[in-house]
Amino acid sequence: MSSTKIDRRNFLKVLGLGGAGAALAGCDMPSYATLEEGEEQVFSYLAPEEYVIPGIGVWYASTCLQCPAGCGVHGRVREGRALKLEGNPNTAVNRGKLCQMGQAALQTHYNPDRIAKPRIGAKEVTWAQALAFIKAKSTGTPAWLTGAISGHQGVLMDAHLNASGGGKHYGVEIVNAQAWRSACADTIGDAQPDLHIDKARSMVSFGADVLGTWISPVKFMADYGEFRAAPRGVLTVIEPAMTLSGANADHWVAARPGSEAAVALGVANALATEYSVSTSALPTGVADAIFTMTPERVRELSGVDTRTLSRIAGTLMSNSPSLVIGDGSYENAVAAMALNLMLGNIGATITPGADLVPADLAMRDGSTKALANFAKNAQSGDIQAAFISGANPVFTAPDGLNMKDALAKIELKVAIAMFEDETTQFCDVVLPLASPLEDWGTHAPPLGAARGEIHVQQPLMEKLHPEALGLGDILLGLAQDAGAAGLDDFEDYYGYLRTAISAMIGTGQEAAWQDVLQAGKVQAPATQRSFTANGSLTINVPESKAPGKGELILITTARQGLYDGRHANLPWLQEAPDQISKAVWDSWAEIHPTTAARLGLKDGDYVTITSADGALTTRIFLYKGVHPDAIAVPMGQGHTHYGRYASSVGVNPLNLLGADTDARTGEVSNTTTVHVQATGDNRYLVRLMDIDRQYGRKLTATISADQQRRNQSNKQGGA
């Protein structure tokens, strides 16, 4: 060494060999092979891995987990950081598109309030300590409480539950389509039929927010874009408070909460009497209900007049094929399906879905029935250990379910979460969960399965918090620990997933695996279902009466944005004005101006809304997009423990709901009767626009559809 002339090259070479080179630049050192004598190429210290080019963004395919729709995404990665998400154009579900919740997935990942370390009680511990604690404490069968879950995470959850004595899975989603699914199962024997909005020339929705939060909003919006292209489809929406779908309707009809089914049957009645549409395709029980639903009766139940019923019937008749959807209550959905049967839409705009092979990859839907069951079983002491992930039952459970008391009855509560929330406050152990952009997984999107499509989720970057673990890894570990068969060979979830997908595609070759990752999806075999008629179906239209004196009907509404409250900690979505009220960073209650006048209220007044189960105080927002008998409060705000952005913002209307459940679906009711009392305070509700009018300026102009049809026949107007 002493004989060697020390020049820069040799100095670096020695350092590189000694492994101390990293200290020099603080970056990855070039390997010493590049520093050999005679090698003239100089590599930047900044060059990290061979597939990373500084300054160049590379797009990787993955899956969005912001709602159960499971859209495919492309994530732009530069210098090891995920910077932007875009829809994956290769998927049949979202076709390159993404909604604002998907765009904001980056803020879920980079959120400053992420949980970084495991804790027991308030004490930070190591993973080993946490797992030892869980093992020591878990007696009896565990239960899993999650959101909608699918793919191989679902398979491993089953494996864990089966290996540890057959515990139950509770899939919880407050925003769901359970009523529609039950109705479809009962009327056509397929709970998840494929819908073709793009092929329809008219669409009528009875309480289903098809563009906002229903099943797969981005897919439906993409279809809606086609629906509005020539020949232009006509959208009619009947609901108690305007949703994003209602705001885009050609014809929006306010119905008293709970009376959409009556309107649907009234339209069916109009079709049968005015247009002689046959009811022979209907089960007798439903056909009979249609003939009892005279226009007078519909008006009594819903407040919708005869002229409106005729108009909807006329629209359906003159714009065929049509598509009728319904949700919010079982009856809404059955009545919508009755219209579909009468109009011959089954097989045209509604076609059979498909079952994935293997079937256990399919989506396990979330419901509020599961939430109620969880609360009930916990109260009765049937659950000794609960693993909670992707759900926030303390926040989303209606007050009537007494979720806090129920949780207290469970001996061991383990939260696997990215954020501290209302539920983690009640948990014994909290484990840090990797973000969706750091994790592996497969997801069977509700409407992708009909095409055999399973979306693959892959990490876009290194974990921000090294101790966080992916859900799949945790499930695999727990299942292995419980002694589940056939899982011992796998070191991690990646290994398991790769083996499983290799089996699905029939090859374990690297190139094939890379193709899967690049496409962001696997084409799984799927067996087409077929429709079966149900002759014995009946429908009981609920008595929806006008509320008593001084009472209003509260509706808790969901918005694409804060959704069920899970996105309230994303500043982009807090600052994105609500689509309808344009308000930001707060809650509000929507009231019809005539109702407000009757109660002596003006815009911005604070009111206390009191139900049998609770009370809350918020500001009112006046507009004509809500039924005069109703008061609508959007869900999402009112967090108490959900990080710096969500805590102490707005109110949670779910606190006002009771435990009433639907007799047919078991879903918890999202309405209740309330009293509204002014507090005397008034403050401006911060929003994008103070004015709702254009004062004659041509800002957003509207033309009549007749005019547009003239354009389209001229072949000049369609764009």
Add this chain to the structure above:
Amino acid sequence: MPSLLGNIFKGWAHYSKGVEEGGHHDYEHMFAMVIDLDRCTGCNACSTACYAENNLPVVGEDKFGARQAMHWMRVERYFDEPDMDKIAAAEETDTQSRGASFLPMMCQHCNAAPCEPVCPVGATYHTLDGLNAQVYNRCIGSRYCANNCPFRVRYFNFYDTAESWPAPMDQQLNPDLSVRSKGVMEKCTMCIQRTRAARDTAKREGRALIDGDIQTACQQTCPTSAIVFGDLLDETSAVAKIWKRQQVKLGTYKQNKENPDLRGYRIFEELNVDAKVLYLERVREV
């Protein structure tokens, strides 16, 4: 200086052109947009995509209330329909029976932009791509431009925005463009960083830009494909075809449409700012 004078005389026909004749610019591109309001659902995806792409700060409730939000792309919502007033008068108006009207609003990249001539330091100018550009480090924050903008789409940084990205949120910032600091005006750039990247790629590949090479963030994510972006100078581009089909021309405020039923219009056409965003009217059954 005979040569200079000579040049001026030689180029006079070129320099003396008004905006009606395309101005005196030697435009390389003329980036423009079409937004179909009949497809637009007002869902806000464009706006959030813009926050993600362009490092837009979040300001919070109080500053939002003080009109200091930085949403380059905002979705306005109206409940009235001026053009349908006659029909509306005949109907009962107790409900919002034709839904709401949504309007995505961002910088219209006017070819005769009122914001440009008032800038005392030339921080806002017109590029050869037909874009209205803002030079952040030239801007002194006089706010004359925002005052002069009829569309209210220029946003001033009244405060330092660093607190919008507490660690590790700062890791999401797009390194292709700067984070603006206090005292600087900013606005929609039609994703100029994407334009630059696409031009570089085309150059590297030795070809001209083709339609579809550049997608703005809002256009890319729009679930209903209501937004079309492209080069008006390229006659084969989708955007040029729609402008032509809608019989809307640049350089004039009197659009002589042979077919008055056509849906294309520019907001505040009468101000003769020569906006480059063409809106297609919303359609409703009556």
